Structures are given as structure tokens and as C-alpha cells.
Amino acid sequence: MRIEHQFSIAGFEVSVSFPDGWDADTLLPSFRPFYGKKEGQEKALLKCTVCTSVENKAAMPSGELIENTLSDMGYVSLYKEAEGYCVTLSAEQGGTLHVMQTDRRFSTVRVYLHEEDKRAGHALSSLLRIAYSQAVLYWDAVSIHASAVYCENKAFLFMGKSGTGKSTHSSLWMKYIQGTELLNDDNPTLRIVDGKVYAYGTPWSGKTPCYKPLSYPVGGMVRLKQAPVNRFFRQKEVEAFITLFPGCCVIHQDAELRACLYDTLIRMVEQVPVGVLECRPDGEAALLCRNMLLRTDK
Template sequence: MYQYKLIDEYLYIDHEVPFLEKYNSSSNIDIATDICIELMVNPFICYGINVITCAKDELILKNREGILMVNKLYGNGRLYADKEEDASPLIMLFLYSHLIPKQTLLFHSSLVDFSGSGIMFLGPSGIGKTTQAELWNKYLGADILNGDMVFTRKNEDGFYGYGSPWHGSSPYYKNAKVKLKALVVLEQAGENTLKRLEGFDVLQGIMEQVFLPHWYPEAMDTCLNTLDLLLEEVPVYHLACRPDEDAVLLLKQELGL
């Protein structure tokens, strides 16, 4: 049994999973958890048909890489995949589904840690999330925790952003967390301008970048309530910018860093 620590939770998988290597904490295994996956690599095939058993209280989720069978609380599951790396998307879905009731959200975003202040850069693919993170690293020495997929979670002293093993085409991911200072919605522009979003503009700016659990309708209200709490505690900005140092300094000054 292999133990991995992600988003302050322990996940147990009965196979070693290479893409989770940075998150391995198997030196101190204590299987007192309700998050456990039985990973069935190369499932039994009979006459070209995958043979899979399913209990009556299980849910089945399938993509091109595998099949995930879980209980209705997303606590324990079996994952069928040809290779360990094929299990990655379904492990993410399994973990996120389990964490939503624990005030956790998942965003299409990069995340940097600048002297203990976390800044998330949100936007669709190609908008410059990784680029802005790299600029903060280049000019200010900020640590890049993730370049594409960021979990947020409410802790006792506020919301934190977490690096995760899911990072899209970006090479950046770290097993670390940082208290959030700001969410920044990006737009490419010829001039650098920054404004704080208020009211409906906040939702309009970030809704397309948060992963809502449409596959798990029972958790939708919890997800939206957590989003409301996040937006009450963490300011949201719109940064129209060039990929240059001035954009970095403009945001740094506004945040008082």
C-alpha cells in the first residue's frame, strides 16, 4: 500500500503511481483514512471484453483512459486502467469529489508563493497563466507551486492554494501550500492595467475557471457555498497586461507586497 499526501489529505493506493512521486509519504503509513483506491492495472479481459464487477451502491465513471468505481461518498474506489499514468485524470476526479464537502475547490489557474503570499493567475489555456508565474519568479524570486491546476481549501486561518500533481502542459508543480492573497483574472493587452473586481464582475471573471461538480450534483451547493466564502475573503483583480516586468510591479504595488 502506498501513501500520498495531497491537499492536506492522505490518499492510499495499492500500486506505486509515478506521477505522484513528489507526494509520496509512505515512510509513515497509517491507514486510518476514508480515501483509498484499488488500482486495477490491465484489468481482466475475456474475449476482448473488460470484465468488471460492481456493487449495487457504487457509482461508475468512465473516460478514454479508464473506469472508476466508487462509493457514493467518494471515499473508497477501484480504478481500472491499462497503465498507472492513465489513472491520473480519474484520480483527480476521485480526490476532488471527496474534498468538495471539505470546502475545497479546483481552478484552472497557476499559483505562486511570494514571501508567504499566494497569488493565483486564472484564465483559459494560452492566456498567460504560466507566463505570469514565470515573470514573478524571474523578477521577484516567487516560488511557482503550479502552472495550470490549483486546489484551494479553507483552513482555520483562511483560504490556501495548493500545488498538485496535475499541471497541464506547464512543467511546474510542487507539493506545497500558501495562504492566498489574491485571485487575478488575466487578459492579454497592449498596455498594463489593473482593477479590483466587485459584485457580479467577480463571478463573471472566475466562473469559467472553477471546476463545478456536474457529475456530483449532491455536492454542487457545497461547492458554490465554498466559492462564496472564498470570494468574501480573497480579493479578485482583473489584470490586462503585457508579459513584462511592469505587469509584475503593477500588481505587486496594488497588493502591498
């Protein structure tokens, strides 16, 4: 017997089924605000079946190793297989290995989870994040590495390399710009709906527990660069595309996924102000960023 749970993330339906007796709330606490199927523009995106570690041996990768990465999720290895992909994840090198098998479009997923691992929930959430970020690319949407705030009924996203100060800049907006709230601090979703670009909160927010099932039209997207003075540069067309692309989640070796991302990003930069902000970590930088985005808002 299995128990299925449904979540609505950025207007997409994500279902996760567990073996009987497993506690979804304990394993996926950040998913609680996203419970339930919403009416309207809901699209069936991803169906995940969580399996026990007893079944794990049959799931080990047999395809071509594409890449190894180390991130906040842990040690991740991606394999290209005949029918799709296989992803392995462990919290530490040589540690307990959790495995995910997917079809080519990341719409059908099986996760083989070592439930006795104290970080099993984190592993499951991370593997779902990987699958989700690829699946949305087929639906005019992008999972982007950014910190996002909202104010005046618009969302604003801040991107940059790790340590650039994305979270700091969001906190400066909240401190110096009245009515600003945090939407997501690590992995919001961008989506084109009826020709407009919206930002959505998700269950993945890095080290900041901010899990809001909210969405707002995007008022601007900015790449941050640390600098001794505050200066804003508007980016258009190709420059805007290049500014946003590094923050987008995509398997670069997959030509079909890349093509989906390119098409969506091109349409987004036509609709939304994009800029580069050279800045100090101060209130002046936040106010300059806001004012310049509002001046260039289409």
C-alpha cells in the same frame, strides 16, 4: 496480495493500492514528493484500488452518458450510474480504454488499468485527478485550473482560458519580483483552514514538472485577459465569484457538488482579493498585478 501507498495532498490522505509487483513510483512519479501520511489536519479523502485489465470487462459503463470531453488528459467520458459515476479515458479516440468507477462522493474508487499501455501511468494520474477534484469539494476545498506562485509567504493564482498566458505571467513574476517561486502550474488546490484560504501544490502541474508539497495563505487570485495595455480591475462579491467559478473543477450536472462549490467559493471571495488583469506579456503587467493585490489585500 496488494501493496498500499499513502499520499498527503493538500492535507488530505489519499491511498492507492496496487496489485503485487506493480511499481507505484514508475506509474505515478509526480506523486513521490507527497508520499506518507502527515500529522495534524490530515483527513481521509480518497481510497483507490487499482485493478488489472483482466477485470476490465466488468467495469464498463452502463449508466447515462453525461459528457464527453477532450483535454490534456485525453478523451474522457463521464457516466452517471445508480451508485455513483463511471469515467473512461483513452489517450486517443478509439484507443486503449481505462475505466474508473466511484461512489457518489468520490471517496471510494476503483481504476481498471491496462498496464501494458505505455501511457498507463498518465491515465492513472489523470483519473485520480478527476476523483480528487470532486472529493475535495465536500471538505471546504477546490481544485482550480490556474498557475500559482508564492512570494513574501503568500500565494498568488493566475487563471484564464487556455492560451491566455497563465504560465507566462507566473514566469514574469519570477523574473521581475524578487523571491518569487512557482508553486504549481496547472492544478493547485485551494482550501479553507481555520477561516483562512490556503493554496497547495499538488501532483498535477500540466506540462511543467512542479510538484511541491507546500502551502501558503492566498494573497490574491486574478483572471488574465490579453490586451494592448495593462489594466487591473478589482472584483468583489458576485463579480469575484463569477471571475473564479469558470476555473473550478466540478461536475456541473451534480447539484450536491455544485452546492458545495458555491458555498466554498462564496466564503473564499470574502477573504481573498480577486481581480481581472488586462495585460501584455511584460514585466510591467506582473508589477501592476502584485502592487494592486497588495493594496487591496485584507
